[in-house]
Amino acid sequence: MDLNGKTVMLVDDEPAILESLNYYLQRSQLIVTNAKCGEEALAQFRNKPFDTVVTDLAMPGMSGLDVLQEIKKCNPETGVFILTGRGNVELAVQALRLGAEDFIEKPFDVEKLILKLGNYFEKQAALKRTAMYEKILPICAYCKKIRDDRKVEQGQGEWVHLEDYLWKRGTAMSHGCCPDCYEKQIKGLLGS
Structure with a gap:
């Protein structure tokens, strides 16, 4: 999947994680914007929506689940990936029920995250194609019904x-x- 030009917002209160992820995602041709907290992420998102959001779960102020819910209210089409160092099954299930694309435990392989982002973009492209075809009026080429x-x-x-x-x-x-x-x-x- 060509990631060139796709936009990602990274949300994490740890500068080292933001810097590292930013570097690797930009190398994959993604356009990356950083936010140090959920409130900053939502302010930026409301001004300019992103294709995807990758957010830490545990942050001061808004949690990653709060960010997920607010992003989905603004634009249900935006993919949200939750990263956490304190994951458990209950939180993962809750995140997925709220609409997260994936729940990824730290430490993680950045290449796998990039692959997951690529899969998400492919799925979105397929859904758009399907929606386009559903709008086409089916007409019989022979009898014109x-x-x-x-x-x-x-x-x-x-x-x-x-x-x-x-x-x-x-x-x-x-x-x-x-x-x-x-x-x-x-x-x-x-x-x-």
């Missing part, structure tokens, strides 16, 4: 005639003929 998925699970709708579909949606219609079809009709009538 349309699948009406509005009130059922995607892909399970009834195939209806174009006019019926538009009528159900409340779209006003008039019958006419485009210039190309008009030419074809005239040529057909005249035997040309």
